[in-house]
Amino acid sequence: MAEIKTKGEMLFNRGAILAVVVALIIMLTPIYWIAATSFKARNLATTIPPTVVFEPTLAPFAKLFTKRSQLREPVAPEVYEAAPWWEKLIYDGGEQVVRNKKTNEPTSSGFGNRYMNSLIVSIISTFLAVSMGTLTAYGFSRFRVPGEQDWLFFILSTRMLPPVVVAIPMFLMYRAVGLHDTHIGLIILYTAFNLSFAVWIMKGFIDEIPREYEEAALVDGYTRMEAFFKIVLPEALTGIAATAVFCFITAWNEYAFALMMTSKNAQTAPPYIPSQVGSGLSDWTVIASGAFLFLVPVAIFTFLLRNHLLRGMSFGAIRK
Amino acid sequence: MARIELTDIQKHFGAFQVLKNVNLTIEDGEFVVMLGQSGCGKTTTLRAIAGLETVSSGTIRIDGREVQDLKAADRDIAFVFQSFSLYPHMTVYENIAFPLRAVGMNQSEREAAVREVARVLGIERLLNRKPSALSGGDMQRVAIGRALVRRPKALLMDEPIGALDAKLREQMRAEIKRLHIARASTSVYVTHDQIEAMSLADRIVVMHGGLLQQVGTPEEVYNRPANLFVAQFVGSPVMNVADVGVENGGLSFGAGAGVAMPAGLIAHLPKNAVKLGIRPEAVRLSHEPGEGMVETETTNLEPLGSHEIVDVRLGGATLRARAEPGFVRGQGQRLWVGLDAERAHFFDGETGMALRRTA
Known part of the structure; x- marks a missing residue:
């Protein structure tokens, strides 16, 4: 059976859809912003005006799981080349992974x-x-x-x-x-x-x-x-x-x-x-x-x- | 199949006594209907037989074995609920097979048993459906199928068709009767519908206030009610009841109205505190004066198609009579009314017990 709608009902439906869209935008924006920021390079996270278009990087996740310190001097090219992908991301950000003195294992951030x-x-x-x-x-x-x-x-x-x-x-x-x-x-x-x-x-x-x-x-x-x-x-x-x-x-x-x-x-x-x-x-x-x-x-x-x-x-x- | 004996069953819910000394024997293969208003104890009795309710005292025997302390699962009894109680998360097939899985029957035997019962009930095409996709009548068939599939000792039914609409109820009533005749299973059936009781039962048990009022065949219950409650509960329209005085040669209805009765039928009655019970079909109406007829007029008319219910005044009482369609034109019409003396019932005005001729 086809549903017959009056003009009023159609207006109401459009209004309802609009309200849902507005509510969704309000609720999802912070979540989007967190998700977006977690894929940004550090210098793009706090720009004014905010950076919306950017090249995503996994650097924040690499940093999240490791203990790091500031690089005093640029890392030697052969060391950089030998490092795994996540460590390169950390070097790119001007930091280095803290390694265990004896085992040389990277230290976890916890x-x-x-x-x-x-x-x-x-x-x-x-x-x-x-x-x-x-x-x-x-x-x-x-x-x-x-x-x-x-x-x-x-x-x-x-x-x-x-x-x-x-x-x-x-x-x-x-x-x-x-x-x-x-x-x-x-x-x-x-x-x-x-x-x-x-x-x-x-x-x-x-x-x-x-x-x-x-x-x-x-x-x-x-x-x-x-x-x-x-x-x-x-x-x-x-x-x-x-x-x-x-x-x-x-x-x-x-x-x-x-x-x-x-x-x-x-x-x-x-x-x-x-x-x-x-x-x-x-x-x-x-x-x-x-x-x-x-x-x-x-x-x-x-x-x-x-x-x-x-x-x-x-x-x-x-x-x- | 089995014989069920209830002896001195008492049941209390807190301070309230639901069952008072229930004694009843249900013979092997018999179809017994327990009839009564809601709250009379009929469902409690049924649940006690099934083991879903404990009894405060008394014994329940199934085939001679005392079962009142056994769990429901160990009594080998099947139960059909008013709500059907089909498991919603299982298909029809799984529902019917469920009791068989409890006894650990293997899969091929199970399948054969389910198909057999589905064939008898005409629900083979529904086996893969979920209960929510079934009509009321089919749900009820599946519920009966689940009850019958493991060939229990007895089949207990608690208002099994009470939730269906009138037309379907009539059809299912016939099906239940056919099934009972085919399987000869000992069946106990609870209902408040006296038409269901009359049409299905080998014997009717009328209950009221936790007591058995009368146990008898439908004919006995209808034609020889043991007391006023049974008389008024069974039969539609309801039996007329009037306070009467017993005089020489007849009954007086007050306000000078009286009806002659053969002395043999009323000689055993006390002079007062007597109630006359007479079914509407035993109240005779006539357009002409006749012997034993009293002049009166109609006060109300209910046309029902196949017949009509006519209310007439007789002294201080109003009697309802059954008449051919068109016999009466309307209210206030002059008529002569008489009673079929052979079909008159008399009850003690105080106890309500039937006053029968001892001869």
Whole structure:
């Protein structure tokens, strides 16, 4: 059936498209600027007026992962020729890679480790929060729990204090039990922080799955555990995906605790990137490349789960 | 197939007692319909048999084995839900095969069983679809297929066609009956629709307030209701009920109106606190005066096509009668009304229990 539109509707549609385009420009410009800056040569990053057309270079990324020092005198041509491509980029910028005196290995800036730490801590804590949250939510949704409302309120109440308030006691406790600057410490912290959120969101999703599905599985000869894994879990996938994205973003972006609870071994990327601003002359291209790499996992994760997310967002808005 | 025995079943939800001493035996191969309003305990009884609900006390036996403490999975019973409960993430084939996978049947046997049941139900062409792409009637067929595929001891159905529209309901009713006759499976069927109950049941169990009101064949329940509740719940339009006085040779309806009755039919009745129950088809209307007929006029008329429902006043009572189309022209028309004495029912005005002749 062809849709017949009035003039008013067509005007409205055009207006809506325009509004979306304007909103997109406003939101995507900073992201574009970060991405663009992370491929610029250092002298192009802070020009006035801004440089829009430029020849992209990977130099900022080469600098991001290595420890460097200023070149006092030009590098010898044969040394330059023998250097790998990324080191040439650093020489081109008037800097040299700091090498280990004994092994002559290039020294890492520490960003790579911190990036790995971010991935490890975020992925594990998200997995733990979502899986425990889903099981807890299932329990609350399906069984008679004495004091159910009070428990749920208690779980939610862990989110009511601003994290800063508990930061110092947490710091002292962590130091006392030896969790300071450990992966496991951060994982526990982020899991605990995300768990209350996961329980509440997942309870909403599981409440919407009719009990009859499980009951059908129970009379069909399955145990409750089997019914949970074969019936409830596939049905709750949308909710799980949405919850996982939110938990991942929270853990990935967390700054304050990461700054306080970690220093070297377990430090994540968020406290590292701004620490580069103050050290000597700020190389904005390096900071931009760090920020750009930092954006990528969330973008990929969200993109992979986009179909689930869309359904998750409109959840409750449509009656099945 | 199996025989199901319920003995002294009690069920409390907190302080509220849902089932009060339910005793019922369902014979092997029998089709029993539990009929009652919502909240009467019929669904709870069904879920207790299936193992989806625990009972507070009493025993449930399936083929002589006590099952009240067994898990649903161990009772070998199939259940059809009102919402069909087809697993949305599985195809029709996977839905029907799901119970077979629980018992670890191998793939070729599984496939054969699914195809067989799909053929019986006429849903072979739907096997690769997802439930969301099915019509209501087909969803219901798939749900029944999933229930029947592993040949359970008994088939329990909780308002299985209640969610369908009227036309489809009628068609599915016939299909369920055909299937029951073909498979002779012990079936327990819950509904609040008395037409479904009458048309499907070998025996009807009428429930009210957690108690069994009457257990009997559709004819018994219709023609010999055990009490006022059953009398008024079964039959459409609803049975007329009127307070009557019992006098020598007849019944008085107040305001001077009275109807003669053969002494043999009313001799056992007390003098007062009696309620007369009479179905609309047993209220006779006539344009001419006749023996045992009382003059009255119509107060309302409902034409229904095949017949009409005519309201007439008889003393202090209003009786609804079934009449041929066109028999009455409209409201306020003069008529003579009489009762078919053989089809009159009498109930105790206080307890509501049927007052039957002991002879």
